[in-house]
Amino acid sequence: MSAIVWIAAVSLVAWLWLLLCQGFFWRTDVRLPPREDPGRWPSVCVVVPARDEAAVLPASLPSLLAQDYPGPAEVFLVDDGSTDGTGEVARALAAEHGGLPLTITSLGEPPAGWTGKLWAVRHGIALTRAREPEFLLLTDADIAHAPDSLRTLVAAAGSDGSGRFDLVSQMARLRVESGWERLVVPAFVYFFAQLYPFRRIGRAGSRTAAAAGGCVLLRADVAERARIPDAIRHAVIDDVALARAVKGAGGRVWLGLAERVDSVRPYPRLDDLWRMVSRSAYAQLRHSPALLAGTVAGLAVVYLVPPVALAVGLAAGNAAVAVPGGLAWLVMTGTYLPMLRYYGLPFRLAPLLPFTAFLYLLMTVDSAVRHYRGRGAAWKGRTYARPAPVTDEPSP
Structure with missing residues (x-):
């Protein structure tokens, strides 16, 4: 005894x-830092990696195209080898809803040393270079944004100066409709915040770094300086690796809970x-x-x-x-x-x-x-049993 x-x-x-x-970590009041609208709204390119996302795109993509953003903005969707008609669904939604310009591109399997998502992000970022955006919004295909989401993210990042953030990320509100979702999902966010307390992430000089991959606003020049995504090409937990790379390059990171950014992906069963x-x-x-x-x-x-x-x-x-x-x-x-x-x-x-x-x-x-x-991190037909050898590839 x-x-x-x-x-x-x-x-x-x-x-x-x-x-x-x-x-x-247990407090849930870490929300987007209040900022005044900038005098000039910077240009933004939105990059959406999508693999077999035809089922969720009707609930998410129109919300991106309908962003009420005062500055130049457009969306780039990278169809990552989908077999369910993801690209066709995206084109049909753009034709039906209009809104921000949408570019859709497809690519093949990632080379050794790359995860599929980051390979798709790499191609998406490469497409945006011709636009020379000041910000990149990296968002997943299952994330629905309120009409003012992009505006509030950019305003929270701030203008040039000591108070600005180079990466602003919101942890999307996950679905909690089924019994298992209600039991497991809030605990997932709770455990994440316990590992990476949000207050520490945003504190100047803090070494704690994390982001939520579904919604990441990133300054384009910092992304280039931190070699995103090449520097984290093999990362399965790419959002945490991304934040660490940005902090390692001298950037400031902010992460908090979302108010009007939601995941529409269902997880109805325990499996x-x-x-x-x-x-x-x-x-x-x-x-x-x-x-x-x-x-x-x-x-x-x-x-x-x-x-x-x-x-x-x-x-x-x-x-x-x-x-x-x-x-x-x-x-x-x-x-x-x-x-x-x-x-x-x-x-x-x-x-x-x-x-x-x-x-x-x-x-x-x-x-x-x-x-x-040997089954490792299996996701949508791909398995990452362990980090694969990294090979240098020319920029696409």
């Missing part, structure tokens, strides 16, 4: 530290969510067995021990076990409430966070198993 007492105490201390010392997480979880751990073991142990102590300690302590009549376990679970539940409020979900889901964390633990282990079986 003494060992259980110590483990429960360690879990409580861990939660008190997370509550107070991890950048207040859909499982594949979304497991395809990149082991890559996040740099394919390290030691980091995997540490992560599993950490998840168990931080998320699983509190309810178990409370139950064991109550059953054994041992307050030394029950009290720290109950307090740790209470702190955990309290820090999860703001995320549930952000997603408009009932607070009764908060005490279920240990169960959701257990699912993520299993997904992480499964990600490692898939990696060692």
